[in-house]
Amino acid sequence: MRLNGSQILSRCLQEEGVEVIFGLPGGTIMPLYDEMHKHPFRHVLVRHEQAAAHMADGYSRVKRDVGVCMGTSGPGATNLVTGILNAHMDSAPLVAITVNVLSSMIGADAFQEADISGITIPITKQNYFVRSTKDLARTIKEAFFIARNGRPGPVHIDIPKDILTLEAEFSYPTKVELPGFQPNLEGSMVQIRKAARLIEQAKRPVILAGQGVLISRGMDELRALAEKANIPVITTLLGISGFPQSHPLSAGWPGMHGFVYSSYAIDQSDLLIGIGNRFDDRCCGRFSGFAPHAKIVHIDVDPAEIGKNVHTDVPIVGDVKRVLSKLVPEIRECESHDTWLQQIDNWKQQFPPKSYPDDTPELFTPQVIQKLYQLTKGEALIVADVGQHQMFAAQHYRFDEPDMWQTSGGLGTMGFSLPAAMGAQLARPDKQVWAIAGDGCFQMNLQELAVCITENIPVKIAIINNGYLGMVRQWQELFWNRNYQHVDLSGPPDFVKLGQAYGIPAWRASMPDEVEPAIRAAMAYPGAAIIEFRVSREENVFPMVPQGASLADVIPDVPYVPVVVPQPIPVVAVASAPAAPVPAHAQGGASR
Amino acid sequence: MKHTLVAAMDESPAVLNRVVSLFRQRGFAIDSLTIGKTHEPGVMRLTIVVDGSKTAVEQVVKQLYKVIEVRKVSDLTDDKTVERELAMIKVTSKTAQLRSEIMQVVDIYRARVVDVAMGSLTVEVTGPTDKIDSIVSLLKPYGIKEMVRTGTVAMARGVMAGQEKGREALATRDGGRLREVS
Numbered sequence: 048m049r050l051n052g053s054q055i056l057s058r059c060l061q062e063e064g065v066e067v068i069f070g071l072p073g074g075t076i077m078p079l080y081d082e083m084h085k086h087p088f089r090h091v092l093v094r095h096e097q098a099a100a101h102m103a104d105g106y107s108r109v110k111r112d113v114g115v116c117m118g119t120s121g122p123g124a125t126n127l128v129t130g131i132l133n134a135h136m137d138s139a140p141l142v143a144i145t146v147n148v149l150s151s152m153i154g155a156d157a158f159q160e161a162d163i164s165g166i167t168i169p170i171t172k173q174n175y176f177v178r179s180t181k182d183l184a185r186t187i188k189e190a191f192f193i194a195r196n197g198r199p200g201p202v203h204i205d206i207p208k209d210i211l212t213l214e215a216e217f218s219y220p221t222k223v224e225l226p227g228f229q230p231n232l233e234g235s236m237v238q239i240r241k242a243a244r245l246i247e248q249a250k251r252p253v254i255l256a257g258q259g260v261l262i263s264r265g266m267d268e269l270r271a272l273a274e275k276a277n278i279p280v281i282t283t284l285l286g287i288s289g290f291p292q293s294h295p296l297s298a299g300w301p302g303m304h305g306f307v308y309s310s311y312a313i314d315q316s317d318l319l320i321g322i323g324n325r326f327d328d329r330c331c332g333r334f335s336g337f338a339p340h341a342k343i344v345h346i347d348v349d350p351a352e353i354g355k356n357v358h359t360d361v362p363i364v365g366d367v368k369r370v371l372s373k374l375v376p377e378i379r380e381c382e383s384h385d386t387w388l389q390q391i392d393n394w395k396q397q398f399p400p401k402s403y404p405d406d407t408p409e410l411f412t413p414q415v416i417q418k419l420y421q422l423t424k425g426e427a428l429i430v431a432d433v434g435q436h437q438m439f440a441a442q443h444y445r446f447d448e449p450d451m452w453q454t455s456g457g458l459g460t461m462g463f464s465l466p467a468a469m470g471a472q473l474a475r476p477d478k479q480v481w482a483i484a485g486d487g488c489f490q491m492n493l494q495e496l497a498v499c500i501t502e503n504i505p506v507k508i509a510i511i512n513n514g515y516l517g518m519v520r521q522w523q524e525l526f527w528n529r530n531y532q533h534v535d536l537s538g539p540p541d542f543v544k545l546g547q548a549y550g551i552p553a554w555r556a557s558m559p560d561e562v563e564p565a566i567r568a569a570m571a572y573p574g575a576a577i578i579e580f581r582v583s584r585e586e587n588v589f590p591m592v593p594q595g596a597s598l599a600d601v602i603p604d605v606p607y608v609p610v611v612v613p614q615p616i617p618v619v620a621v622a623s624a625p626a627a628p629v630p631a632h633a634q635g636g637a638s639r
Numbered sequence: 640m641k642h643t644l645v646a647a648m649d650e651s652p653a654v655l656n657r658v659v660s661l662f663r664q665r666g667f668a669i670d671s672l673t674i675g676k677t678h679e680p681g682v683m684r685l686t687i688v689v690d691g692s693k694t695a696v697e698q699v700v701k702q703l704y705k706v707i708e709v710r711k712v713s714d715l716t717d718d719k720t721v722e723r724e725l726a727m728i729k730v731t732s733k734t735a736q737l738r739s740e741i742m743q744v745v746d747i748y749r750a751r752v753v754d755v756a757m758g759s760l761t762v763e764v765t766g767p768t769d770k771i772d773s774i775v776s777l778l779k780p781y782g783i784k785e786m787v788r789t790g791t792v793a794m795a796r797g798v799m800a801g802q803e804k805g806r807e808a809l810a811t812r813d814g815g816r817l818r819e820v821s
Binding site: 164165168169172173174176193225226227228349350351354355 | 648649652653656657660664697698701702704705706707708709710
């Protein structure tokens with residue numbers, strides 16, 4: 048059957064089971080848009096290509112399948128770059144498609160030409176520049192295969208415009224031939240037995256479970272391992288929802304703003320079993336001081352992760368689910384870990400998450416997150432942005448169901464939460480999805496509010512507004528002598544009016560007792576809704592492991608002490624849209 | 640220390656870019672890099688000599704494996720290998736006396752004269768890097784007008800009598816199988 052390139056591409060996407068495509072057309076990609084609407088895809092028209100990549104990313108992480116985004120040549124393609132790298136850092140399977148200028152114009156600095164396949168080499172798992180229509184079907188097949196298998200990741204395909212209009216014989220390949228891509232999934236039995244022996248002998252073991260548990264769908268196997276050997280389970284930031292936090296063996300998450308008891312448990316452990324994680328610096332602190340007394344077992348599908356940052360005693364290269372299902376039956380009698388679990392629990396009681404009374408004179412972010420947890424019964428899908436609010440959300444919301452916690456981990460991309468939450472909502476229409484964003488983050492992709500309306504995507508948006516780039520301000524306070532430089536975001540916009548401009552209802556809560564009515568109203572509204580929470584301006588996130596310190600040096604939080612003299616919020620008045628009045632007693636002050 | 644890495648990889652316009660990019664990102668200075676066809680159609684062989692710590696090189700080898708087109712990578716540094724480089728050196732030789740002196744050096748190094756012109760001789764020499772370095776330093780006083788070196792190519796030695804087994808660093812026989820896709 049002879050088809051043109053656009054028809055071939057559309058047929059291939061259909062063969063791969065693609066249901067949703069996020070994109071924005073332009074000059075070169077028009078042949079594809081002329082064809083795509085004849086196929087049963089839902090195309091989500093974004094307002095900026097970066098959001099298309101984040102939406103596909105959020106969609107893929109919850110759907111646990113490939114997300115597809117596309118853009119036109121030049122700026123359309125380069126706008127995808129941040130989103131592609133974000134997916135790359137967090138192992139999200141993505142296929143990004145861009146259409147370049149005509150083959151005959153490539154390299155001639157044509158209008159809207161970018162060497163985008165040159166740009167995406169270091170930020171993708173694989174990328175392609177398609178030079179002939181007959182290569183198109185094989186390329187798409189390979190792209191989806193590579194994105195899905197082994198350690199997932201983004202694949203970028205760049206196609207010159209004429210390749211889409213020329214014809215070729217079409218039959219969708221059933222096989223891929225990739226001799227250089229043979230992921231080892233099974234794990235070596237020799238190594239698995241070595242790990243089992245270490246587990247049997249360990250007195251103070253911990254599991255550090257990463258997102259690989261969720262990616263490989265190994266949640267039950269992880270639980271089986273933990274319960275059989277009675278080992279506490281610490282997760283990484285991205286792995287939080289891989290193990291139920293209400294489980295008695297759940298032991299929090301460690302790292303720069305993780306729980307003290309989790310960091311202490313790692314520091315004092317004599318065996319650390321890393322499962323589908325990558326020993327990231329934010330999670331581990333200073334590598335040379337990481338788990339100094341522990342032997343380390345590391346299970347990961349990506350051999351390059353093993354031994355990259357920390358020394359590994361027993362490396363196991365393989366798929367988490369398959370390796371764990373072989374490991375669990377190998378384990379016989381274990382040492383009793385009761386004293387060890389008791390010790391961890393003592394630390395947990397000694398360093399509880401910060402709590403506030405209900406009648407504080409200003410609003411604090413943990414109060415918001417705790418109330419949100421309570422009112423959503425812990426069943427919402429939470430997508431956090433990057434910064435203080437992200438850490439508060441991870442500390443104070445509790446997750447028992449897989450995939451219900453998503454955030455930008457490796458790249459730390461401000462602006463991720465709104466588009467990613469929209470993508471996640473399309474993957475899980477049955478769930479209430481909450482985007483939690485700081486005022487700085489929210490303003491980096493707020494143009495997508497329009498798409499919430501046009502595509503009827505009912506995400507709830509919690510803007511945690513402290514009028515600062517909060518995390519940067521915290522670092523300036525702690526490490527740069529309070530020299531606050533270019534972190535003050537107070538003033539415009541009025542987020543309630545902004546929501547109204549897009550046709551999205553918005554509420555504002557500035558005091559603890561205003562939180563519940565606002566959340567209830569937003570939850571009751573059938574469509575997208577915004578709540579602006581005006582929180583204490585200079586609240587800091589603790590615990591904290593300063594950069595370059597080891598987990599043992601974690602600085603715990605201090606109990607809340609009521610502030611006597613509140614500091615006024617500098618309000619920058621806008622002539623046509625004055626900032627909303629804030630009650631004098633609600634104005635911010637230092638929390639520590 | 641210097642490491643000699645060899646890699647077998649699919650022929651594609653982007654693969655060299657990917658490979659070199661990995662060394663660039665990690666700040667390796669590349670001493671030499673050669674790439675050429677092999678006996679297997681569609682498979683290229685790369686030899687790269689870099690300076691770096693053992694752990695840094697180990698990590699870059701793992702990263703090289705992540706390049707989809709790369710089938711096999713070997714670090715030959717600690718192995719028994721044959722390493723060769725070819726150089727062509729155009730030397731000034733204005734008089735018969737000088738020409739004859741140069742020819743003597745060429746003989747000693749088992750090099751060859753591949754071109755003779757009015758004022759110059761072009762010498763072709765093959766061997767390990769230190770041999771090339773050595774002849775270059777001997778020819779330098781005569782005046783080198785132009786010189787080109789290919790960079791090192793390397794191969795592990797074959798099986799010797801009494802050895803358990805040899806090592807074909809980049810055998811790719813098992814690499815070409817098809818994979819079923821569900």
